[in-house]
Amino acid sequence: MPTQPRSTSKSERWPCHICLKTLSRKGDLERHIRTHTGEKPFVCDVCDKGFAQSSALKTHMNCHTGAKPHACQHCPRVFSDRSSCSRHELEVHRMDGCGYQCPDKECKGNQLIKRKKTFADHLHSKHGRKYTSQPIENFLVGEIKSAPRRYSTSRRRAVAATPNIVKVEAPTFDLVPTPSSADMVPNLRIPYDAPSDLTVEPYFHEPAIDFSGLFTLDDEPSPGSSGFYSSDASPMLSATGFNNAYLSPMSASPYGSLSPSPAPPESGLSFYEEIRQAALIPHDPSYDHGVPSAFVPAMMSMPNALLPSGYFNAPIQSIFSCINLSVAKFGLRRTLAGSDSVPEAISQLIKSPKSTESVCAESAEQYFSTLHSLSSTATMPSYRIVVLPGDGIGPEVISQAVRVLETIATSSPEISLQLESHDFGGCAIDKHGDPLPPSTLQACQEADAILMGSIGGPKWGVDAKIRPEAGLLKLRKALGLYANIRPANFASDSLLDASPIKPELVKGVDMIVIRELIGGLYFGARQELGASAEQPDTAWDTMIYSISEVQRITRVAARIALAANPPLEIHSIDKANVLAASRLWRKVVTETLTNEFPQLKFDHHLVDSAAMLIVANPRKLNGVILTENLFGDILSDQSSVIPGSLGLLPSASLAGAPSAPSAPDFKPTSGIYEPIHGSAPDIAGQGIANPIGTILSAAMLLRYSFGLEKPAKAIEDAVRKVLDTGVRTKDLGGQAGSEEIGDLIVKELKGLL
Ligand SMILES: NC(=O)c1ccc[n+]([C@@H]2O[C@H](COP(=O)([O-])OP(=O)(O)OC[C@H]3O[C@@H](n4cnc5c(N)ncnc54)[C@H](O)[C@@H]3O)[C@@H](O)[C@H]2O)c1
Ligand SMILES: CC(C)[C@H](C(=O)O)[C@@H](O)C(=O)O
Structure with missing residues (x-):
């Protein structure tokens, strides 16, 4: 061995x-x-x-x-x-x-392009081709040499020992039917604060595939190689008659390696020699103990006759390639684990007498259809949602949104939601002396998404030493949630009459406030009154923005604007006639939109005049309102006047622009979802708070964090239908309580799912 x-x-x-x-x-x-x-x-x-x-x-x-x-x-x-x-x-x-290497060998010396975006631009501008992350288009070259320090020493050594340069170009992949994200189970969570262009590769998500229990293990992997290579895959290859072959966690990524051990060759050549010769790849002693995936396409295109008879054939290889592709793209670990249909599918393929490329295609199809059926039955995705009810009306509105989510989970067998509640805000100060106890922060960091009610209240007012609001700011910052998305529109046209503004002025208002959430005055240096002996009568805050902070929020606004058809207009709001930070804001927004999104229309407004427009002629600001932290806080509350109540509006706080749920490369992302209102101490405990903003936040959560468009839309439709019946909470001039609204929405929802 x-x-x-x-x-x-x-x-x-x-x-x-x-x-x-x-x-x-x-x-x-x-x-x-x-x-x-x-x-x-x-x-x-x-x-x-x-x-x-x-x-x-x-x-x-x-x-x-x-x-x-x-x-x-x-x-x-x-x-x-x-x-x-x-x-x-x-x-x-x-x-x-x-880096990425251009497929056109003649092209500019075929240089290595470091960043995916630059490479995509290159493909587009020079070759008129669209970059997709399908392996046929995957030109990633190179290897990450050092393993994360959290890996064990043996694992780190094994990583360091892998060949340095491997190349993926897989001409046979185009035979693989492209799975859509809806067919697959996304379980790779993008870190909160990942740069927006970071592709998370399962290389770092060990174990990428767990085949435990799928096959009978014929032969134990050697201790020398078990540090890195997954022994779990060995039985799978053993089942093909190929002893001691390992599908490593690395091979679950597009630039992984497959490491079979030599079997007695019929041709007299060693297995590797056969592969090398067939693939015309020069012998390199460092490859003696592994076949890097550069060889895989070559193997795939080889007729079976060239391979050690019966051990390794194109269909089997195509399955591995499909697995690699699927895991790399969709993180199918959960889908595969524990299934017993996959081995059946594979053993059928092994028995297949055919050995041509058509078999590859066929195997891939069978493989994907097996995965498809598994994804809806054996291993449904399970999402962990941390619920932070908070203070005042928080628990009252949250309980209705939780009922809605539970209804989704009960009525949709393919969706599993695990909800867990944690202390946060004023109630956490009372219990733990800390508005954001470490256990809550940790749960939030590990969650797939967070649903929040509201925090704060007179008990922990502005003069209190520890305030709930500080916990909220710390949580947003800790999770890197710099993009706060607050749509302001009519959940139902029947609300037009609830608006204090004339219906002819507000009909058709549809704006999305994109508020920068972890910068500006909220997070700049400050001095409290009495904190300085030199300035005993002075307090101050500072509004600080850097170019990169403004660029990233502008890009989120632009991506949201582009997701609409036709794209939305962007209105950037600042106070550039007075504030230096606003002048930087205006300059960076202009440059970013002009250079990176020339197709988008945008204008600038001073915040005072924008505040006037929101009530005097709000349609003028239809589209995306892009603004800094404090202005966004104020303008979004003001925009709630349009549909008639603060209790109606939802929000999402994310670490970047959300993916479109329909996109084949949908990336799940975590975030905090909460209504835009506060704890409303004046009505807390009476059961009359409007839960709609929180329920619509739950819809945003399903859409943005999990890509579940259908249930998200069903919630919005259920809310609209209930509002259309004319039933209203007190804030909208009605008599219904929070629970009654929740009952009606749940009832409608059941009919829609
Ligand atoms: N994200 C949050 O948790 C958040 C947001 C804003 C304010 N706050 C905190 O909330 C506390 C109270 O602040 P506030 O009174 O200025 O603002 P608020 O949003 O709590 O209330 C403003 C007004 O709107 C009404 N209102 C709010 N939500 C409602 C709902 N769902 N249904 C019916 N009526 C509703 C209230 O009754 C009140 O009259 C403060 O401690 C503040 O810091 C928290
Ligand atoms: C409670 C407070 C810190 C918070 C903010 O100002 O961001 C609130 O007003 C909000 O809009 O969520």
Whole structure:
């Protein structure tokens, strides 16, 4: 039994983020970094203070963030927020040596293009081709050399020992029917603060495929290779008569490797020799213990006769390719695990007497249809939703939204929702002395989505030492939720009469406020009254925006505008006639939209005049209203006047633009979903709060976080139908209580599902 070659040195483990030189020990690296940066190379990204050791910086950063800072997986750098950390990892470490290569060999020396977007632009502008992430279009070249530090030593060695350059070009993949995201079960969650162009690859989501229990294990994998390669796949290959072959977690990604061990060859050549010769790939001793996936397309295109007889054939290979594709694209771990139909499908394919390309296509079809049936029965996706009822009317409105979600889960066997409630806000101060207890924060970080009621109230008013609102700001910041999406429209036209503005002015109003949520005055430096001996009579806040903060929220607004057909107009709101931060805002919005989204129309308004327009002529602002944190808070509450009540409007807070649920590459994303209103202490406890804003937030959650368009639309339709009957809560001039509205919506919903 061959073993994986061991890493020749540990030096892969400590690359310098500045010059990329690798050092064998962390201490050496710290000393080395000082040659670039001086005596205190570890600089806090919040206050710029320098430290000699990264551990000292970590302890220091804890004081700013109240939480563990985010440590780079590959070097000793630490960051106060996760998005900077993942951007650093992506740009400095992960992309090193990786890139996209143009399929046209003549093209500009066929250079390596580092970023997917640049590559897509290149394909489009130079070759008139659209980039898709299907493997036929997957030109990713290169390998990530260092494994995350959280991996075990043996695993890290095994990663380091994998071939450095592998290439995926799979001409036979076009025989594979393209699965749609609706057919597949997405379970790869994009981190909250992932850069918007980051593709999460299952390489980092071990185990990518768990085949445990699917086959009888004929032969144990060798201890030398089990550190990295998944023994679970071995039985699968054993079932094909091919002993001791491992489908590694890596091979679940498009640039993975398949590592079969040699079987007695009939031709007299070793298995690898056969493959090499057939694929005309020069012998490379480093490949002796693994067949990198560069060989896979070659194997796939080879007639069976060239392969060790009966052991390895095109249909089987095509199944692996399909698995790779599926896992890479949709994260099918849950779909595959525990199924017993997959082995059946595979054994049928093995017995198939055919061996031509048509069999590949056929196998792929069978494979996908098996997966399809499994995805709706054996292994339905299970989403974890953290519910934060909060204070005041929060629990009252949340209980109705939870009923709605439970109705969806009960009526749709293919959807499984796990809801769990956690303390947050004023009630958490009372119980734990902290509005965001660590257990709540952790649950939120791990959740697939968060549904929130509202927090705050006079009990923990503005003079209180610990305020619930601070917990909400900390949660938004910790999750990197910089994009707050607040649609303001009529959930039903029957609400036109509820508006205090004349119906002819508000009919057809449809605006989406996109509010920057973790910057500006809310998060700038401030001084409380009495906090400074030098300025005993002064308090101040600062509005700070950086170019990148404005760029990213502008891109979210643009993507949301582009998702509509025709695209929506963008109205950027600022106070550029007075504020420096607003002048930066206006400049960056203009540049970003002009350079990156030339097809979109946009204009600028001063916030004072925009506030006037929202009540005087709101249709003028139809489309996307793009604005900074404080202006967005105020304008979105003001926009609720249009449909008649603060209780009607939902919101989503995300770490980027949401994917379109119908997109084949839909990316699930977490986020906080909450009505835009507060805890309404004046009506709390009376059972009269309007739950519609919260129920519509639950619809946004299903759509944006899970791509479940059908149930999301069903909730919106149920709300409209109930409103159409004329039943109203007190805020809209009616008599119905929160629970009655909930009953009616649930009843309508059952009829729609
Ligand atoms: N995201 C949040 O949790 C959030 C948002 C805003 C305010 N707050 C907090 O809420 C507390 C109260 O703030 P406020 O009174 O200024 O604003 P509020 O939004 O709680 O209430 C404003 C008015 O709207 C009414 N209202 C709000 N929601 C309603 C609903 N669903 N049905 C019927 N009527 C509704 C209230 O009765 C009140 O008259 C404060 O502590 C504030 O910080 C929290
Ligand atoms: C409670 C408060 C911190 C919050 C905000 O200002 O963002 C609220 O007004 C909101 O709109 O969600």
